[in-house]
Amino acid sequence: MIEKSLQDLQAWIEKNDYKGYEPFDGLSSPLYRVVSGNLLSERLLQQLIRQSPFNLRPFLGVKSIDSTKGRGYIASGYLKMFQHTGTPIYKEKAENCLQWLIDNKSPFYKDFSWGNHFNYASRGGRLPKYESTIVWTSLIGQAFLDGYEILQNTEYLEIATSICDWILDLPREQTDSGVCLSYVAYEQSSIHNSNMLGAAMLARTAQFTNNQEALEVAKQAMLYSCSRQLRDGAWYYGHASKYHWIDSFHTGYKLDSLKCYTECSNDRTFEENLQRGYEYFRNHFFEESGRPKYYHNRAYPVDIQCASQAIDTLVYFSDIDASSLELALRVAKWTIDNMQDKSGYFYYRILPFKKVKIPMIHWGQATMYKALAFLLSKHQS
Secondary structure: OHHHHHHHHHHHHHHOOOOEEOOOHHHHOOOHHHHOOOHHHHHHHHHHHHHOOOOOHHHHOOOOEOOHHHHHHHHHHHHHHHHHHOOHHHHHHHHHHHHHHHHOOOOOOOOOOOEOOOOEEEOOEEEOOOOEOHHHHHHHHHHHHHHHHHHOOHHHHHHHHHHHHHHHOOOEEEEOOEEEEOOOOOOOOOOHHHHHHHHHHHHHHHHHHOOHHHHHHHHHHHHHHHOOOOOOOOOOOOOOHHHOOOEHHHHHHHHHHHHHHHHHHOOOOOHHHHHHHHHHHHHHOEOOOOOEOOEOOEOOOEEHHHHHHHHHHHHHHHHOOOHHHHHHHHHHHHHHHHHEOOOOOEOOEEEOOEEEOOOEHHHHHHHHHHHHHHHHHHHOO
């Protein structure tokens, strides 16, 4: 089942030249010229297109586009498949994706970093097209480290080192309980998952470079987020009151990052935080059938990003919780049965009254490709 799903998905991705829609791509519409300059109007346009149960994009001039984060996820999936099967074509495809990322780094910075291929507006402010974020950059950086470890290509480690230089140059919120790496480079923006993703990237790269500054900054970043973990093991999206929600896929990012930091740094300071966070994740974001939940306290929307990140995180934790692999298989089966189109791609969301069958590229196809490749390789090992 997983092999067929993966093959069908890969065929769809490659047939569509790695392009698709994104949930937040609404400001790619020509209507952006009408609302540009008014943050509320920009957010309304973006959210109208994102939240509509019908695909308004073709009617509003939003086209399928490339995704840097999507290409990073797909590269990691190809690398997993090469490692698992030894088939040379996966190596070639992974190298092509990584080269595309090298060629499409953000034009705004000397060091390697990446952002969206569209303008973005949120309650936190605006994010211009191609402006790098620590989330995109750290997750793509992990793909380059995968490439270095699996293919032994030293250029990929050089790029990872450059990424870390970019992260170390970011603004930081300084507190008595750690520092928070900024989401973006042009102002301080303190968000837990992005802070922890950056810390994981610093720690994993330092395994190979022995950069002690990177390790210390990573520890201070983890201290910031772990000292602000809630008593029940959850994390808010961010510490500020406007960010007080708890969702599945950002929780997965945080857990993956903390586990990566702990293993790569050999620092056991935050093991209790990791255990509490993982137990919260398992206990709050899954139904018995394997259906993943978006928020900790309600079922809808059922979102493909939550499904893919859940599979990825559960497989990653299977070395410390054997039962997590069985849960990952249940999530994968439910998602394949209920959210994969006959043409190979995965649907965006399920609402109480409708399946939203829009093909998102990073948000769904790329994340599912990586997750299913990881699950397949782990399950058959």
